[in-house]
Amino acid sequence: MTLDCLGQKCPLPVIRLAQNIGKVAVGEVIRVLADDPAARNDIPAWCRMKGQEYLGSPEPAAFEVRRVS
Amino acid sequence: MPRQPDDTVPKVDDRAVRAAYLDAATAAPLHPVAREALLAALADGWADPVRLYAAGRRAQQLAEAARAAFAEALAVRPDEISLWPSGTAAAQAAVLGGRAGRARQGDTLVHSAIEHSAVLHAARTGKAVEVPVDRLGRIDLDAWDRAVSAPGTALASLISASHEVGTLQPVAAAAGYCAEAGVPLFVDAAQSIGHAEVPAGWSLLSASAHKWGGPPGVGVLVVRKGVRWISPFPQDDLYRPGAPGAVDLPAVVAAAASLRAVLGEASSVAARQTALVARIRERVAATVPDVEVVGDPDRRLPHLVTFSCLYVDGEALLHALDRRGFAVSSGSSCTASTLRPSHVLEAMGVLSHGNVRVSLHRDTTAEEVDRFLAVLPGLVAEIRAEAGM
Numbered sequence: 008m009t010l011d012c013l014g015q016k017c018p019l020p021v022i023r024l025a026q027n028i029g030k031v032a033v034g035e036v037i038r039v040l041a042d043d044p045a046a047r048n049d050i051p052a053w054c055r056m057k058g059q060e061y062l063g064s065p066e067p068a069a070f071e072v073r074r075v076s
Numbered sequence: 077m078p079r080q081p082d083d084t085v086p087k088v089d090d091r092a093v094r095a096a097y098l099d100a101a102t103a104a105p106l107h108p109v110a111r112e113a114l115l116a117a118l119a120d121g122w123a124d125p126v127r128l129y130a131a132g133r134r135a136q137q138l139a140e141a142a143r144a145a146f147a148e149a150l151a152v153r154p155d156e157i158s159l160w161p162s163g164t165a166a167a168q169a170a171v172l173g174g175r176a177g178r179a180r181q182g183d184t185l186v187h188s189a190i191e192h193s194a195v196l197h198a199a200r201t202g203k204a205v206e207v208p209v210d211r212l213g214r215i216d217l218d219a220w221d222r223a224v225s226a227p228g229t230a231l232a233s234l235i236s237a238s239h240e241v242g243t244l245q246p247v248a249a250a251a252g253y254c255a256e257a258g259v260p261l262f263v264d265a266a267q268s269i270g271h272a273e274v275p276a277g278w279s280l281l282s283a284s285a286h287k288w289g290g291p292p293g294v295g296v297l298v299v300r301k302g303v304r305w306i307s308p309f310p311q312d313d314l315y316r317p318g319a320p321g322a323v324d325l326p327a328v329v330a331a332a333a334s335l336r337a338v339l340g341e342a343s344s345v346a347a348r349q350t351a352l353v354a355r356i357r358e359r360v361a362a363t364v365p366d367v368e369v370v371g372d373p374d375r376r377l378p379h380l381v382t383f384s385c386l387y388v389d390g391e392a393l394l395h396a397l398d399r400r401g402f403a404v405s406s407g408s409s410c411t412a413s414t415l416r417p418s419h420v421l422e423a424m425g426v427l428s429h430g431n432v433r434v435s436l437h438r439d440t441t442a443e444e445v446d447r448f449l450a451v452l453p454g455l456v457a458e459i460r461a462e463a464g465m
Contacts, residue, residue, distance in 0.1 A: 016389075016409075017408075017409060017417070017428070017429045018386070018387050018388065018389060018429040018430060018463070019463075021386070021387065021429065022387050022463055022464065022465055025386075025387065025465065026464070026465075043409070044409060044416045044417060045408075045409045045416075045417040045428050045429055048417055048421070048422045048425065048427075048428050049417075049427055049428055049429055051425065052368070052384075052425065052426055052427040052428070053386065053427070056366065056368060056386060056427065
């Protein structure tokens, strides 16, 4: 699943991620496209707080998260 | 004709609307001793202290007494002190003058990733190496040791305690590594002076009067004897190190008098604030879901606490708190003039949105803190509900 949050200010990309994480199966990956400067910091922080796995940023303004629970 | 009281206007219950100022780390309310000294010095210290007539001599007396009071309070010599128009100016003068004074040894400034932005901006005028911090905001001492020991290091800069999250830095250990490497250490002590002890071992130190309850517009810089400091500014006819031009003498007098008073009451004020901050840390974590209370829970400033609420727009929360009479600040990007999240929260890797910094002053009451703790969970819930969470 890819969430296009380009142009959205934080915390919107993190809210979209939280709203959609339950829609993928455990083990699957969500890709978030976000260009707000806070996303690079806040998406990994969300993963840590919510026990999900942050996989990294394969390209600028793209962040991948694996659902683990 | 004297105005008659108008009994058709309903009396406002000022308890209900009374504001609670919880942003002392930005600017502390004027200490009563500062107010008293300011008024006295405005009446008595307006003349130019370098002039030879009676009013000038009186101003000179006040200036010298203020310098002596700073020296005593900071346990340094009076001639090691210079006065600046702000803490920012003092910190930048420390970085620029300290780096220039070591030009023969090197040109690189080593600094923590969580320095005040004033220091970071000064750092960027030349070569700089940044030392990372951990999740609690403490510098990596091994990385610090490696950085200050590297050839070409002119100066090291370490904030005594984070102005955003309150974490105390290991100043004594950092100073030890600097001494081994023969590199002078500048400590930006703006958040610590008047609140927490600053360990010895530094070569330069700066502070800001309006962080301890003095008036705004007074920065203090200490350059220890034997430390080479070259003014980054053209000097005046007096050839004395310091800011160009005349200082605001009444404000300086008030700053010195209030520092002495603040240090006298610091331990009892800090004990009360430490307990109030512990209560905020505990209650926020217990009553607000999905919240991260950040910074070192133990080795911290007594008066400052920071937390971040998931899914909350920091600016919306600041405005909601302001409508209820609470003044706080935030490191969230939407509240910053740069539209970037706080470099301190980023360096720590903690959540930057929904961020609130609460900082207490000497007169903050338990009742104010409890009112804040009572309204916060509802405001956070409302903002989350509006965002669909």
